[in-house]
Amino acid sequence: MRQLSGIRTLECIACVVAVSSVGCGADRAPEPSGTTGQALASSAADAQASSVIPGYVHTLNASKFRIGQNPTLELSTGVLQQWRGSLGAFSTDPTNGWSMASLDSTTPRGPYIVNAATQNAAVRDYFLTAGLPADQVGPVGADFEVGGSGQANSQATFASGSVRSINSVLSRVVQGIRVVESFAWAKMTTGGDVDMEAVFWPPLDGSVVNSAVNFAATMADPAMHAAYLAKLPSPPVRDGGVVIHHTDFTLHSASSAYVSYDVTLDSMSSASMRHFDVNGNEFWLPQELAANPGSIRKR
Amino acid sequence: MHLVRPSYILTQTGAACLATVACLTLKPAIAMAQNDGIELEAVNDYSGCLSNNNTCTYPPCFTGGGSLSYSISSATAFINTMLSTNSLGFTEGDFWENNTVYDTDFLDPDITGANSYDDDTWDFDENGYAISYYQGHGLSLGGGTSQTCTAASQCNNPPSGTSVGTTGYGTCAITPASVSQQGLGWGYCIYAQTPQLVVCSPYDSNGHEAALSPYMALGENSTVGAWRGAATNGGTALAIVRMSWGMSPFFPWTNWAPAFAGLQIYAGMMVPYGDTNDSAGFGGAVASVYNSNASSTVASGYTNAISSITDGGGCGTGGLSYHGGINGCGCQVAATFTDTSADGSAIMGESWSALQSNAGSQTSTDWLYWTATCNYDPSTYPWSGGG
Numbered sequence: 001m002r003q004l005s006g007i008r009t010l011e012c013i014a015c016v017v018a019v020s021s022v023g024c025g026a027d028r029a030p031e032p033s034g035t036t037g038q039a040l041a042s043s044a045a046d047a048q049a050s051s052v053i054p055g056y057v058h059t060l061n062a063s064k065f066r067i068g069q070n071p072t073l074e075l076s077t078g079v080l081q082q083w084r085g086s087l088g089a090f091s092t093d094p095t096n097g098w099s100m101a102s103l104d105s106t107t108p109r110g111p112y113i114v115n116a117a118t119q120n121a122a123v124r125d126y127f128l129t130a131g132l133p134a135d136q137v138g139p140v141g142a143d144f145e146v147g148g149s150g151q152a153n154s155q156a157t158f159a160s161g162s163v164r165s166i167n168s169v170l171s172r173v174v175q176g177i178r179v180v181e182s183f184a185w186a187k188m189t190t191g192g193d194v195d196m197e198a199v200f201w202p203p204l205d206g207s208v209v210n211s212a213v214n215f216a217a218t219m220a221d222p223a224m225h226a227a228y229l230a231k232l233p234s235p236p237v238r239d240g241g242v243v244i245h246h247t248d249f250t251l252h253s254a255s256s257a258y259v260s261y262d263v264t265l266d267s268m269s270s271a272s273m274r275h276f277d278v279n280g281n282e283f284w285l286p287q288e289l290a291a292n293p294g295s296i297r298k299r
Numbered sequence: 300m301h302l303v304r305p306s307y308i309l310t311q312t313g314a315a316c317l318a319t320v321a322c323l324t325l326k327p328a329i330a331m332a333q334n335d336g337i338e339l340e341a342v343n344d345y346s347g348c349l350s351n352n353n354t355c356t357y358p359p360c361f362t363g364g365g366s367l368s369y370s371i372s373s374a375t376a377f378i379n380t381m382l383s384t385n386s387l388g389f390t391e392g393d394f395w396e397n398n399t400v401y402d403t404d405f406l407d408p409d410i411t412g413a414n415s416y417d418d419d420t421w422d423f424d425e426n427g428y429a430i431s432y433y434q435g436h437g438l439s440l441g442g443g444t445s446q447t448c449t450a451a452s453q454c455n456n457p458p459s460g461t462s463v464g465t466t467g468y469g470t471c472a473i474t475p476a477s478v479s480q481q482g483l484g485w486g487y488c489i490y491a492q493t494p495q496l497v498v499c500s501p502y503d504s505n506g507h508e509a510a511l512s513p514y515m516a517l518g519e520n521s522t523v524g525a526w527r528g529a530a531t532n533g534g535t536a537l538a539i540v541r542m543s544w545g546m547s548p549f550f551p552w553t554n555w556a557p558a559f560a561g562l563q564i565y566a567g568m569m570v571p572y573g574d575t576n577d578s579a580g581f582g583g584a585v586a587s588v589y590n591s592n593a594s595s596t597v598a599s600g601y602t603n604a605i606s607s608i609t610d611g612g613g614c615g616t617g618g619l620s621y622h623g624g625i626n627g628c629g630c631q632v633a634a635t636f637t638d639t640s641a642d643g644s645a646i647m648g649e650s651w652s653a654l655q656s657n658a659g660s661q662t663s664t665d666w667l668y669w670t671a672t673c674n675y676d677p678s679t680y681p682w683s684g685g686g
Contacts, residue, residue: 080384080590089592100591100607102600105650116676141613143606143623145599146630146677147670149643153465153552158451158686160549160677167606167672169622181580183622185606198587198607238612249607250376250583252383268364269574269626270436270543272610288368288579292339292375294396 051206053174054133055255057097058184058199060090062130065101066193079252088195098249100198111190112165116142123168123186126194132184132201138173142166143185167196174204177212179244180262202246202255209244212259215278216242219261228261231280236263240273248287258285334534334655336392336428337381340404340498341374342435343367344397348499348507357398357501363439369579370434371396373541377432377582386593387652392428398500400435405496405509407516407560409530416504417514424517424533429654431517431535433496434582437542438508442492447481451684454488461490464550464686472548472571472682474628475614475675489571491550491685496542511558518562522657526560536563536654537597539585543568543575546632549685556664559636563646563658566601566633569671571682573627576611581624584608589651597654598633598647602672605631614675623674630673636664643668 060071060083068087075082075091082091088103103109113119120140128134145165165187172182186197219225219242229236240262246255260275260283275283343366350360378391395404404422408415423431441458448454454469463469473486481487496509509515516529517538525531538558545567546555555565566585568575584607588600608624615628623629637643642660647668649658671677 075384075386077384082384082591089594091591098587100587102588102592102595104592104594105596105648106594141622141674142676143603143672143674144676144678145602145670145672147647147668149640149666149668151640152665152667153686158464158466158549159683160681163676163678164670167603169606171622181609183607183609187603196603198591200607248376248580248583248609249587250380266365268577270364270367270577271626272369272577272579285579287376287583288372290372290375290379292371292378292394292396294399295393297393297395297399 053204053206053209055097055203056132056201058099058130063090063101064126064192064194065090065197066103066195093249093252095252096249096255097202098200102196109195110165113188113190114163114166116166119166119188120168122188124170126186127170127184136172136174138171138178141169141171143169172201174209175213177216177242177244181246181248200249204244204257208257208259212242212244215259228280232263232265232276234265236265237267238264245275245285251287334427334429334536335389337378337389338392338423338425338428338431339374339378339394340400340423340433341370341396342400342498343370345436345499357499359506367435367577369577372579373582374432374434377586380583380586380590384590389429393422400498401500402498402503402505402507402509406505406514407529410514410516410528413514414504420532424535426532426534428535430537432539434541436497437544438495438497439544440492442490442547444488446488448486448488449484454684457490461492464491464553464684466684466686468684470549470682470685473680474572475680476572476628478680489548491553492544492547494544494554511554513557515558516560517558518661519560520657522659523561523661529560533561537566538562539566541568541575541581548682551634551667551669552686555634556636559664561661563654563661564598564633564635568629569632570625570627570629573625573629576624576626578608578610578624580608580610593651595650596648597651598670601633602631602670605672605674625674628675630671632669632671634667634669637661637666638663640666
């Protein structure tokens with residue numbers, strides 16, 4: 001049984017990173033705001049003491065999103081800037097550099113590239129041209145949209161059907177280490193425009209990356225690896241190895257990064273990865289600890 | 300080769316539940332002028348219902364699994380992101396967590412034969428709500444099998460507790476995983492089983508389970524009229540249900556349609572191989588679609604949000620995906636049932652503001668519209684049959 005009490009979080013090894021401190025993407029994002037003061041203060045101090053692995057902030061200027069005519073800044077708050085055109089909206093979170101764009105419900109879609117290899121190559125080129133660091137791009141995955149309709153019990157509703165569109169998803173690998181929460185994905189039309197996209201690719205403190213690389217090198221030694229696994233609460237069921245995690249895009253603050261050895265420790269098919277630091281101590285990411293106080297119920 | 304059953308298996312072993320007068324809700328009736336509420340129900344802690352030598356704190360007991368870790372954090376990210384900018388003015392309704400989530404919350408007391416303690420009227424399907432969100436365990440009844448197939452007609456041997464679909468067969472689901480195990484063109488048979496939410500509270504009245512059929516009726520309202528005796532006191536328009544076996548492939552008529560009673564969109568998980576991941580990233584990813592453009596399409600936005608979810612083991616060899624909140628090969632699915640084809644098309648194309656009013660077309664389940672975004676290619680690796 002997983003022990004849920006006594007949760008503790010890993011100290012921020014070296015947090016990063018005001019997005020504005022790194023030149024990446026076509027434009028710089030504004031200064032972050034609304035961050036947790038403690039984390040940001042330590043981030044800045046750590047960042048000064050080490051190099052920064054550049055991130056990428058996707059901007060409307062660099063985007064091929066089909067926003068339509070007369071895009072205007074419709075909304076500007078501390079946590080969201082939203083440009084709206086005649087066909088859709090492009091939004092970015094100035095505190096962490098996340099961006100997402102989608103068409104309005106009334107806007108015609110596509111036609112889409114429905115060959116995964118072609119679409120993956122096109123989307124990869126698109127983001128690299130826009131400024132995403134080429135040496136950080138890992139495997140490009142794909143998600144496939146299908147659908148159907150039919151009257152009750154018609155045969156048309158009993159099969160998966162043909163692909164309607166594809167989202168090509170760039171994963172992030174820095175110096176051989178996967179950065180789990182980073183992504184850049186887009187749904188591209190045959191004309192080269194983009195109908196939907198989202199990017200979260202924050203800068204990383206170099207000391208975090210160095211720590212991860214060193215940790216991975218240590219784990220490459222079979223004896224050291226076995227000794228480390230012996231420290232865990234139980235033998236791994238699924239071994240994810242050394243990865244870098246960072247805070248996710250739902251948290252309105254500059255990103256913080258963490259080195260982890262990821263494993264599942266039970267056989268539940270739904271089991272999620274658990275995170276252990278270089279000493280074998282478990283920790284949880286801030287987004288995993290987020291909790292609403294909940295409603296008060298009386299019965 | 301054996302199929303890894305596409306569910307986290309919880310097997311009920313106990314007997315009666317603790318249905319008592321204490322199950323009565325004391326929540327006051329609050330009329331809402333507009334449908335803008337968001338109800339959240341999320342369960343991490345199942346410890347009181349897990350069997351230890353056939354006993355547990357809150358019988359009946361389950362075996363075959365454990366507690367979850369991230370249902371509540373995911374639901375929290377969902378509501379925080381929905382309300383972050385919130386240009387349409389959605390409001391947070393109840394957010395029930397762990398043992399304050401009752402199985403009665405999801406079931407309609409007005410349906411003949413329903414437990415009198417059932418209480419979706421003031422919970423998951425409360426009048427004035429636009430969106431209802433559940434994340435927690437689902438129940439496996441054995442619908443996933445190790446029966447191999449190349450066509451649906453071979454899926455004709457449903458295990459006890461499951462059934463074939465309206466085609467007369469189960470589903471033959473071919474995935475990158477099944478092909479890697481059995482060879483090109485080979486899949487595994489999946490059979491229909493009633494989807495069931497599983498919760499764990501001392502105040503449960505239905506054995507900790509809330510099945511989509513026959514006592515779940517979502518969205519009934521004065522615009523569409525009463526459904527199956529469910530009165531007109533519901534109101535939710537979008538039900539987001541993240542659990543194992545929420546939408547087993549591919550039984551829309553057998554398993555999905557019975558929950559509709561005016562509901563516009565049922566948004567769930569369909570996993571032909573493996574299981575949903577205990578995901579912290581799901582809720583925030585779904586809500587980010589609304590946050591970034593409130594005029595965007597709800598249904599396709601929900602399914603495409605899978606690309607912003609970075610946890611999960613992915614589909615593995617041949618699956619092309621490394622994420623998606625799925626430990627295996629699966630999809631985020633949005634479906635609607637309407638009285639005409641045109642109405643179904645309209646619902647699937649509607650934006651977030653449409654959730655704030657009752658749709659007049661939800662008066663029957665004659666027509667199905669569905670869309671899915673999967674972490675593998677379902678045209679190369681198709682499913683067929685079911686129904």
